[in-house]
Amino acid sequence: MTVSPIENGIVLDHITAGKGMELYKVLGLAELDCLVAVINNAYSKKSPTGKKDIIKIDAQIDLDFDIIGYIDPGITVNIIKNGVNTKMEKIDPPETIEGIIKCKNPRCITSVEQELPHIFKLTDRENMVYRCIYCESKAK
Amino acid sequence: MRSLIDILDLTTAEIDELVSTANDIIADPEKYAHKCQGKKLATLFFEPSTRTRLSFEAAMYELGGNVLGFSEAQSSSSAKGESVSDTVKVVGYYADIIAMRHPKEGAPLVASMKAGIPVINAGDGGHNHxxxxxxxxxxxxxxxxxxxxxxxxxxxxxxxxxxxxxxxxxxxxxxxxxxxxxxxxxxxxxxxxxxxxxxxxxxxxxxxxxxxxxxxxxxxxxxxxxxxxxxxxxxxxxxxxxxxxxxxxxxxxxxxxxxxxxxxxxxxxxxxxxxxxxxxxxxxxxxxxxxxxxxxxxxxxxxx
Incomplete structure (x- = not known):
């Protein structure tokens, strides 16, 4: 199977196998007019499973790096302009995320005050643990 | 403006300082009897409490200040569905400091973001005290x-x-x-x-x-x-x-x-x-x- 190279656009490479479609959904790529390819289970030398997912977007768009860093911080982002690739090796997990996930703790103040923003803070970088800033429940 | 939501908001040096002040108050309460004259503490207790609320009130009175507030959610506007944010914004105009107990975890943090005056977490559900x-x-x-x-x-x-x-x-x-x-x-x-x-x-x-x-x-x-x-x-x-x-x-x-x-x-x-x-x-x-x-x-x- 061949997916042709792109001249101007973005390639998200080294996505953990199985997370490609999740990213496609949360990044809102289904809304785009341009060509978008999601490749699942591509061969990977780096990955311990030997597999990776890849997303190719045939346009320059603003990506939410916080979402990428939260869902899969090991991803390589390649921004291609006129055929020249500017590689960002690894996306760091963001210190805080807002509006991406909701706190599910029924005892949290966010369960009764709907207008409050759902904000999570990175409390354990090694294990990628995010906690609700209000009740400190772990993000699931 | 500082609030106290979590004990870890305080450094160990600040805890030492508070403990030292408390020991000094115990030794010489008269010295502190007028320190908060003209200041008001609002005790917003959305959940029942005896010791915590009364000790806050006694503390403010012994500092020469005054106290206003409520001791159960039913006697506040939250019974009519008012949010914590709205309640504390208003209380922020009437008092100098708030002590809040609430059954929902994180409510005092929300209050500290909105009140415009210091907020003390007096217990939020099973979370912090x-x-x-x-x-x-x-x-x-x-x-x-x-x-x-x-x-x-x-x-x-x-x-x-x-x-x-x-x-x-x-x-x-x-x-x-x-x-x-x-x-x-x-x-x-x-x-x-x-x-x-x-x-x-x-x-x-x-x-x-x-x-x-x-x-x-x-x-x-x-x-x-x-x-x-x-x-x-x-x-x-x-x-x-x-x-x-x-x-x-x-x-x-x-x-x-x-x-x-x-x-x-x-x-x-x-x-x-x-x-x-x-x-x-x-x-x-x-x-x-x-x-x-x-x-x-x-x-x-x-x-x-």
Whole structure:
């Protein structure tokens, strides 16, 4: 199977196998007019499973790096302009995320005050643990 | 403008400063009798409380200030559906400082973001209760003269016991503290306390269901009540409520200078006969609560 190279656009490479479609959904790529390819289970030398997912977007768009860093911080982002690739090796997990996930703790103040923003803070970088800033429940 | 939402908002140096101020107030209360003249404390208690609310009110009166507020959600606009954010925005115009208790976790943090005046978390559900922790620390300081090197046993409901979580967090910042966790299996300390506090800070800790086995090691025994209001299921509460009852007989193997603490109210987890034991310090602890809250109000209002 061949997916042709792109001249101007973005390639998200080294996505953990199985997370490609999740990213496609949360990044809102289904809304785009341009060509978008999601490749699942591509061969990977780096990955311990030997597999990776890849997303190719045939346009320059603003990506939410916080979402990428939260869902899969090991991803390589390649921004291609006129055929020249500017590689960002690894996306760091963001210190805080807002509006991406909701706190599910029924005892949290966010369960009764709907207008409050759902904000999570990175409390354990090694294990990628995010906690609700209000009740400190772990993000699931 | 500072608020106190979590005990870890305070550095250990600030805790030392508060403890020192509280000790000074105990030694010479007259010196502080007019420090907050013209200032108002709003006590916003959306959940019932006796000690905490009254000790806040007594603290402000003894500083020469005034108090306004409510003691249950039904007598506030929250009964009409008003949000915490709206309530505190308004209270921020009437008072200089807020002490808030709320059944929902994180409500005082929301209040501190919106009120425009300092907010003290007076307990948010099963989450945090930093002024109880300050009370506990003042009592430990007065009884033991130090925090480092102590073996502290926590017994009872360690899952929902917010005072336990806050005190473990505070003690974990001192050297050579050993924590002993005694609870039924259903009420063990939450995983995140073990992973992100105890293990992360290399604090020695053990978990057991047997209080008598660990009793001889303890410098402090912190008893807690199994709280009916934290259970969704009444049958679980009934099954677990009598797991540990401290009696004079069980204290036979305890150190002669061990200190028994309890955040109160107690139900039956400490037999009344224990009250006469010189090691029982829980009423002294409740008294200390007023003094440390006086010190905290002074600090947050930046009164010299």
């Amino acid at each position: 930093p002024t109880q922790t300050l009370t506990d620390l003042l009592t430990i300081n007065r009884e033991k003269g130090r925090f480092s090197g102590l073996t502290v046993g926590f017994c009872g409901d360690l899952k929902f016991g917010r005072t336990v979580h806050s005190l473990i967090g505070a003690l974990s910042r001192y050297e050579k503290v050993k924590i002993v966790l005694v609870s039924p299996k259903e009420l063990t300390v939450p995983e995140y306390i073990k992973e992100e506090v105890l293990k992360a800070k290399n604090i020695e800790f053990v978990e057991t269901t047997d209080l008598e086995e660990v009793m001889p090691q303890l410098d402090i025994l912190y008893m807690t009540r199994v709280q009916r209001e934290r259970f969704f299921n009444e049958q679980d509460y009934i099954r677990l409520k009598d797991s540990y009852i401290l009696t004079p007989e069980k204290l036979a193997t305890a150190k002669p200078d061990m200190c028994i603490l309890h955040p109160l109210p107690r139900v039956n987890e400490i037999a009344v006969a224990v009250d006469d034991d010189p090691r029982a310090k829980y009423f002294e602890q409740a008294k200390n609560g007023k003094y440390i809250r006086m010190a905290l109000i002074l600090k947050l209002l930046e009164v010299e």
